[in-house]
Amino acid sequence: MQASIAIDPKPEVQYLLRIGDTCLILAQRISEWSGHAPILEEDIALSNTALDLIGQARAVLMHAGQLEGRGHDEDQLAFLRDEKDYRNLTLAELPRGDFAFTVVRNTFCATLLKLLWERLHDSADAELAAIAGKAVKEARYHQQHAADWMVRLGDSTDESRRRVERALAEAWLYVPEMFESDAVDAAAKTSGLGPSWSELEAPWRAEIQSILQEATLAEPKAAAFRSTGKRGLHSEHMGYILAEMQHLQRSFPGGVW
């Protein structure tokens, strides 16, 4: 078994890991639909979304490795960290759930990532700005596709409405984490690397409200609960997803089996 790598706590590295890991882990969950979506067209759409997200994760992790300066490549960062060193939003790591949950989660995450990439396009870090320029187009499409489904499900049968309401209530618990900001955000703001995620809250809520309205769905109530994946404290589901992801790399270091 290959040992874990230690991660530099530098704020700019942490800032990038939050983005790259959210894309990486969300891609894992979405790709669990491959061959399981009962409509070929949607199987293709979800696979495409997962593929875009893996591409984004790869680019961001590669750049994080450069900023870290310890010679870690994107594969080592993706596969050889301990759970506490992953910095994804908790929402991304929750189990696949039913299709309604996938639609709601994708709507929430794509809206957030779209707003983030739009701002990162002006990053003082030219490499990150270039990544964002490509990613924002993909995120816009993901948001549109997921929001279209949200409207279809909200405004369709009783069963679809019941499922989407349940999914909405569950996913809503993990929204506040998106907009919490800390020293990592402050440093990124100061250096011009990127915005504090707290700045994304107002536009995110406005866009989601408009989608919910079109879907004739009510905004759930806020809860006191706060998830903490961005700080490395994950849900009980994270260990399983990492075990699956890391198995091959850890068993055959550098190999492809």
Added chain:
Amino acid sequence: MQASIAIDPKPEVQYLLRIGDTCLILAQRISEWSGHAPILEEDIALSNTALDLIGQARAVLMHAGQLEGRGHDEDQLAFLRDEKDYRNLTLAELPRGDFAFTVVRNTFCATLLKLLWERLHDSADAELAAIAGKAVKEARYHQQHAADWMVRLGDSTDESRRRVERALAEAWLYVPEMFESDAVDAAAKTSGLGPSWSELEAPWRAEIQSILQEATLAEPKAAAFRSTGKRGLHSEHMGYILAEMQHLQRSFPGGVW
């Protein structure tokens, strides 16, 4: 549970199912790598291959439904048939195996499909010819990518060579099925729908021989065994793959859960 649909035995429908099902089932197997390939770049390449194959399957099954004339759409054909009505090559349905097996299987299948699409581009069926025009470019890339890996594995470490030799010996058992021809092939040849698959044997063997040579690998010996997936008689692995694929569609007819 949704009941199975009955399939028209018309030869032109059967001919298309052999192609569409081979793409569909191979895509399922390849997509089992999503999130499990220990190199992000290869995860992306395999996901892209699976996605191309699902797109090809979807187009061919849609057209098969039109030729059948019973109002079956591509989703019903993909998800609501009994095992005996799937017409894929047995090679496509074998378990994922290790990376070496994936490389060998993809090399074999992509080479076959490339040769087939090249000929289908001249099909008397304009719709099939159009599908082939797009698919042949994808298959060429799949073949090149898989063959590059075959050469790397054959010419690398003792372990990689041992694994690729084992994979080669196993996959080789399923090659003769590719080139068996029957009344379905004869009808397709006569009507101008497409070539008899037996015509693909000589060019397939020539291309594979050249790849093996570059990889410094020997061609395995032929065996008496004949697999029969193209005629609907599948290996013991087919039931499991269908159970996974069909679960949602059969449980929630027409739904997306």
